[in-house]
Amino acid sequence: MTTTLTxxxxxxxxxxxxGHTACTGCGEALAAKLVLGAAGTNIIVTDATGCLxxxxxxxPQSSWEVPFIHSLFENSAAVASGVEVALKALGRQNxxxxxxxxxxxxxxxxxxxxxxxxxxxxxxxxYVCYDNxxxxxxxxxxxxxxxxxxxxxxxxxxxxxxxxxxNKKDMPSIAAAHGIPYVATASVAFPKDIENKVKKALSxxxxxxxxxxxxxxLGWRSKPQLTIQVARLAVQTGLYPIFEIENxxxxxxxxxxxxxxxxxxYLKIQGRFAHLFKSPKGKEEIQKIQxxxxxxxxxxxxx
Amino acid sequence: xxxxxxxxxxxVAKTVGVCRPHVISAYPITxxxxxxxxxxxxxxNGEIKSEYVNVESEHSAAxxxxxxxxxxxxxxxxxxxxxxxxxIEVLFNIAGMRLPVVMTCVNRAVSAPINIWNxxxxxxxxxxxxxxxxxxxxNQEASDMHLQAFKIAENKDILLPVMVCMDGFVxxxxxxxxxxxxxxxxxxxxxxxxxxxYLTPKNPLSMGTMVGPEAYMETRYFIEKTMRASLQVISDVxxxxxxxxxxxxxxxxxxxxxxxxxxxxxxxxxxxxxxKDIVDELRAKEQKVxxxxxxxxxxxxxxxxxxxLNHVKEIAVVEKAVxxxxxxxxxxxxxxxxxxxxxxxxINGFILGLGGRDITVDxxxxxxxxxxxxxxxxxxxxxxxxLIGGK
Numbered sequence: 001m002t003t004t005l006t007x008x009x010x011x012x013x014x015x016x017x018x019g020h021t022a023c024t025g026c027g028e029a030l031a032a033k034l035v036l037g038a039a040g041t042n043i044i045v046t047d048a049t050g051c052l053x054x055x056x057x058x059x060p061q062s063s064w065e066v067p068f069i070h071s072l073f074e075n076s077a078a079v080a081s082g083v084e085v086a087l088k089a090l091g092r093q094n095x096x097x098x099x100x101x102x103x104x105x106x107x108x109x110x111x112x113x114x115x116x117x118x119x120x121x122x123x124x125x126x127y128v129c130y131d132n133x134x135x136x137x138x139x140x141x142x143x144x145x146x147x148x149x150x151x152x153x154x155x156x157x158x159x160x161x162x163x164x165x166x167n168k169k170d171m172p173s174i175a176a177a178h179g180i181p182y183v184a185t186a187s188v189a190f191p192k193d194i195e196n197k198v199k200k201a202l203s204x205x206x207x208x209x210x211x212x213x214x215x216x217x218l219g220w221r222s223k224p225q226l227t228i229q230v231a232r233l234a235v236q237t238g239l240y241p242i243f244e245i246e247n248x249x250x251x252x253x254x255x256x257x258x259x260x261x262x263x264x265x266y267l268k269i270q271g272r273f274a275h276l277f278k279s280p281k282g283k284e285e286i287q288k289i290q291x292x293x294x295x296x297x298x299x300x301x302x303x
Numbered sequence: 304x305x306x307x308x309x310x311x312x313x314x315v316a317k318t319v320g321v322c323r324p325h326v327i328s329a330y331p332i333t334x335x336x337x338x339x340x341x342x343x344x345x346x347x348n349g350e351i352k353s354e355y356v357n358v359e360s361e362h363s364a365a366x367x368x369x370x371x372x373x374x375x376x377x378x379x380x381x382x383x384x385x386x387x388x389x390x391i392e393v394l395f396n397i398a399g400m401r402l403p404v405v406m407t408c409v410n411r412a413v414s415a416p417i418n419i420w421n422x423x424x425x426x427x428x429x430x431x432x433x434x435x436x437x438x439x440x441x442n443q444e445a446s447d448m449h450l451q452a453f454k455i456a457e458n459k460d461i462l463l464p465v466m467v468c469m470d471g472f473v474x475x476x477x478x479x480x481x482x483x484x485x486x487x488x489x490x491x492x493x494x495x496x497x498x499x500x501y502l503t504p505k506n507p508l509s510m511g512t513m514v515g516p517e518a519y520m521e522t523r524y525f526i527e528k529t530m531r532a533s534l535q536v537i538s539d540v541x542x543x544x545x546x547x548x549x550x551x552x553x554x555x556x557x558x559x560x561x562x563x564x565x566x567x568x569x570x571x572x573x574x575x576x577x578x579k580d581i582v583d584e585l586r587a588k589e590q591k592v593x594x595x596x597x598x599x600x601x602x603x604x605x606x607x608x609x610x611x612l613n614h615v616k617e618i619a620v621v622e623k624a625v626x627x628x629x630x631x632x633x634x635x636x637x638x639x640x641x642x643x644x645x646x647x648x649x650i651n652g653f654i655l656g657l658g659g660r661d662i663t664v665d666x667x668x669x670x671x672x673x674x675x676x677x678x679x680x681x682x683x684x685x686x687x688x689x690l691i692g693g694k
Contacts, residue, residue: 041504041507042504043504044502044503044504046370053512053513057512057513058512058513058515059512059513059514059515059518060518064507064509065507066504066507067502067503067504067507067508067509068507068508068510069370069373069502069509069511070510070512071366071370071393071396071400071511072392072393072396074362075362075363075366075369075393078358078362078363078366078367078370079366079367079370079373080370081356081358081363081366081367081370082326082356082367082368082369082370082372082373082374082376082378083370083371083373083374083502085326085328085354085356085367085376086325086326086354086370086371086372086374086375086376086378087374088354089352089353089354089371090325090374090375092503095503095504096503096504113359113360113362113363114359114362114363114366116359117358117359117360117363120359121356121357121358
């Protein structure tokens, strides 16, 4: 389906026009708006199936003030590869930068193969993963980027379960292992940082990977007005390390607070971790999560 | 006109090359490999100016050409069998987005059991995808069809992807004297691709948006309507081709000695050649036999088939695919051609040649013998009696 409709200009104050149907407090909508704002109008964006595509493109409306294409769940990176080579083949490479987008499932699970191909082939594309840590569009099922002990609809807590059994997949390292020039993590709690990283990424030729922590109040069962606070605590505790990897080396990190903020502060304001606070045994689980944060602090030198 | 003794795959690759595709993307799978190897060689030698994208799967090959086509590029891919099945999700998407991609489906059996040899189960599985499907009888036709395919797909009233189907090994790996299409000839036949809508910051469009119950059905309606309109375009392009090159392999269908025939065999692809030989042999014995080639399977040319066959007493449909749990696929569509018509011929269906099982002159003779019997459920012909426990 090709539509020729864009949102009326007079309503638009950003390149992601208001009036879309994202939930109140949606971190992904905010992150996407920041990415577009920093990238400017001379871009072509692709998007994987997921919340972002659904809440921005309900026919006959579209929030995208830039050329946009959604194809399928797992092929955003491959579609973007096609866009990039087509621009080259048509002699239009100076016309637009290409940005591929996907959620955490579309990036780290079902779209990982296509993303790996895109990174390996060296396309001049910025891939942005909006990481809200589960399949939110389909009703909060676990993904490869769901954190340890997190409750989702397919990793429920129960007598024999503390929620998600597995650690969050280390996507930034997987991306960096492709030998690409730029990898960065970011968080909607730090909008200026997102903008700076997008601008920096787009100034570099070649494949770039950026992963933005984007709280989902519905899936995380956090208060919509706390989205920024939740996101900030993930960074401050060390659970979501913010860093840049340039040509394989960590070049810049965002330090955690001193003294360090215990992970409880982050966990206790989200319903997806509420089960950890209901029994004494939950304390041991919280300790395991603290250890994850401590390892991140150690690994990236966040202290 | 001079001919070159050349492998089918190489002839196809050369034709695709002179169509000046901007972007080619493919993943290797037997027996499609010679086509894409030769195309990558043409790019490597600078003989064609295309971006050749080596991908990590057929899913991505189709996705790359999807993205490139949406950006305004002429695009090509090729696959077969398992690769084709992996692509199917994207194939529906390409058609739904009305992108005029051209691909070759080298026809091969699908797994399990794994089998690399020819039948037509792969492409038949995507008959409802919204792709125009053309089946080649021989390598000359396979080669020529690709030039025609781009012209059909890119017609501004069509904008649907076109799949050229050619039998794996039987055509792709066989050598024939082929009249190759020169660059000048191709340029004369095929105008540059100038899409009205494409991804550009100069006119930001949203493509592939979400469409709910209030408008989804209309997208299907328009594809169906366009498919019907494409019947004329496919015929016209074949006629244009005939006018420029002097070769005509049929538009929607082709017939051989059907006019006065009492028995007509109906088939698709390379088997037509074998059947023509048998028709000649039987005609020499004064048996009124003919053959009808379904060249365009989607859109399905019901009217043309009816016109060609309405005088016939018996029809034998031979096909290299099966709808498991139902039987023959093409045979039922041929039967549907005669539904509600005043006179219905006896129509028998035969499934043969699956997984590369040899189709010999004897196989076709057996089909003709069976046709003389009463109309029946579709039969498998050429089974190994020892493997199925005798009769």
